[in-house]
Amino acid sequence: MRKIDIFDTTLRDGEQSAGINLNTAEKIEIAKQLERLGVSIIEAGFPASSPGDFDAVNRIAGTVKNSIVTGLARCVQKDIDTTWEALKVAEQPHIHVFLATSPIHMEYKLKKTPDQVLEQAVEAVKYAKKFFGLVQWSAEDAFRSDREFLVRIIEKVIAAGATTINVPDTVGYASPQEYGELFKYLRENVRGADNVKFSAHCHDDLGMATINSISAIQNGADQVECTINGIGERAGNAALEEIGVALHIRNDIYQVETGLNLKEIKRTSQLVSRLTGVVIQPNKAVVGKNAFAHESGIHQDGVLKNPETYEIISPALIGEGEVPLVLGKHSGRAAFRDRAFKMGYDLSDEKLNKAFQEFKKLADRKKEITEEDLVTLLTETQVSVEDIPLFELKSVQVSYGTENIPTATASVVTPDGELKTLASTGNGSVEAIFNTLEQLVDGPVSIQDYRVKSVGKGRDALGEAVVNILYNGLTTTGRDASQDVLEATAEAYLNAINRHLIRQSIQPKQPIL
Incomplete structure (x- = not known):
């Protein structure tokens, strides 16, 4: 062949x-x-x-x-x-x-x-x-x-x-x-x-x-x-x-x-x-979230009797399907390492410990930890950049009421190690956060795109925030996931700023082929 x-x-x-x-x-x-x-x-x-x-x-x-x-x-x-x-x-x-x-x-x-x-x-x-x-x-x-x-x-x-x-x-x-x-x-x-x-x-x-x-x-x-x-x-x-x-x-x-x-x-x-940060359209062939979804009653009946009535591609063929999850707040480091390895993540001891600590925090807050939660947590740990001084969010608090002006207060460790506490207002909670964190850098930051989506299901699902900014002529995208979408938003904004610091010496590439 x-x-x-x-x-x-x-x-x-x-x-x-x-x-x-x-x-x-x-x-x-x-x-x-x-x-x-x-x-x-x-x-x-x-x-x-x-x-x-x-x-x-x-x-x-x-x-x-x-x-x-x-x-x-x-x-x-x-x-x-x-x-x-x-x-x-x-x-x-x-x-x-x-x-x-x-x-x-x-x-x-x-x-x-x-x-x-x-x-x-x-x-x-x-x-x-x-x-x-x-x-x-x-x-x-x-x-x-x-x-x-x-x-x-x-x-x-x-x-x-x-x-x-x-x-x-x-x-x-x-x-x-x-x-x-x-x-x-x-x-x-x-x-x-x-x-x-x-x-x-x-x-x-x-x-x-x-x-x-x-x-x-x-x-x-x-x-x-x-x-x-x-x-x-x-x-x-x-x-x-x-x-x-x-x-x-x-x-x-x-x-x-x-x-x-x-x-x-x-x-x-x-x-x-x-x-x-590029979202897959739901009806995308092969990998879209609706690629194996059936809403029509006729389709559902056929699939229950024989999946091949309406599915020419088996979900298992591409690695889609439910993966048994046995990890919870009582799970130990060995079980966590084993699951990470089986999922294809090769973490150093330092990164494994960091991921395990984040897993424990999440396990204490969530009733059920899903495979999507683990992918999010392990991916963020795997690709983190730890050898460059960057901004680190210590805390963020938002005061909001229907008759009050939204106000955000944030404590941030700067790249030179200084702890700064900043506050600002906005027309909404998100704008207040952006206005607060913008004070960390010189010059205006333009928000090109901002979106939040759930990771997994349920009312306690993680919320993933993605922020695309334009600063000093460069466009960068930041992201983070948290059960608190406002915390995720603040972390995503700082992530975008940090990415800008990392790439500010890189020249833009020309479009080719």
């Missing part, structure tokens, strides 16, 4: 989504989960774009062993050098270089002739081949490129040493038939095509990224590039979970295998959603 490599670009193209900013610890956690999921290649970032991306790619390359780790680079020698420095510690160093080939991109963006573009691409691949055994070259905006020129430049980069050719639909313009025909055309007309992998990279501007990717597979693509939950530039990328499950469920048609551990899909989806 033909093997299709899954190239995950959640940490590169996915992170380019508006409003998403992951720190290094969070990227490493996602990369480790992608490794458990069984993806073939993890695109960890764009090393030359910022010191933060370089550090993340380098640390992921040194951590992940069972998936190939790659980094993106322009067809520029400096980018290739930087990417090599980041990836030379990897088990199988892999580079992904790209250059636009469509007439509109060459004329208006690159301001180069086709011959100049061809020469630059060939020289870059030759140079990259000096360091990397695996060189992927991408023709940015390939679908809107002239086919004859595409054949000519692909032949030259293959001769120069490229091992994978990526043919992206960068702007999501292709129809399934057209995109499949392009791969068939290239397979039949490019000299040396049998010596390389062809890769599909689709965007979802017209809602066809998943089917376009599958059409490419049916016409000769050996690799598909996708993201968890379909996040990415503009309308997003092809969703990994949709492609992986579709190829599995309809294997009678596609007759390919991916090597994915499908039971890890649900957890991977939830982890990426939580760390990026």
Whole structure:
């Protein structure tokens, strides 16, 4: 059965989504989960774009062993050098270089002739081949490129040493038939095509990224590039979970295998959603909360008699379902460590102790601790940044009444260790909290987005707050979960400020591919 490599670009193209900013610890956690999921290649970032991306790619390359780790680079020698420095510690160093080939991109963006573009691409691949055994070259905006020129430049980069050719639909313009025909055309007309992998990279501007990717597979693509939950530039990328499950469920048609551990899909989806702050729409295919929900009486009756009457995907296939929970306020550290390990969390002793203390506090307050509670608690502990001085909320109190002006008072330890007590008013409790904490920084903080949702069920469920701020020209997202949504709101605001402190030296990345 033909093997299709899954190239995950959640940490590169996915992170380019508006409003998403992951720190290094969070990227490493996602990369480790992608490794458990069984993806073939993890695109960890764009090393030359910022010191933060370089550090993340380098640390992921040194951590992940069972998936190939790659980094993106322009067809520029400096980018290739930087990417090599980041990836030379990897088990199988892999580079992904790209250059636009469509007439509109060459004329208006690159301001180069086709011959100049061809020469630059060939020289870059030759140079990259000096360091990397695996060189992927991408023709940015390939679908809107002239086919004859595409054949000519692909032949030259293959001769120069490229091992994978990526043919992206960068702007999501292709129809399934057209995109499949392009791969068939290239397979039949490019000299040396049998010596390389062809890769599909689709965007979802017209809602066809998943089917376009599958059409490419049916016409000769050996690799598909996708993201968890379909996040990415503009309308997003092809969703990994949709492609992986579709190829599995309809294997009678596609007759390919991916090597994915499908039971890890649900957890991977939830982890990426939580760390990026991007909520999964309820009716999202495969991973939405309504994907296995049945409200119609006719549907319910059928499912009770035989789930296959209305479910083509078994919830267990993607790791969905009830997990027996035996942890409570009387549970010990050993049982807690065992559960954390079984859930896939590899915590240091220090972080395990911190998580256990938070678990005990939560167990004293809640009647029932759910699996969602544990995922929230363990994820926050796993990805916490502890080696940088940051703001720490000691307490927050809000005075509110229908005939009184809402007032918030907060005690905060500053990065230099000073304890400050601040107070301010607002039109509501949340605004009072924001106005109070804004006094900690110089200049105005603009709230771009604020939302609260429950984690789990019941009146004692945790409330998760997400705050997206604009400060000093940078957008950052903070989050926290607590039974008190106002406490969670204050912690989320400070989390956003802390993230700003961490990334203020990082330069913004340019949108590509």
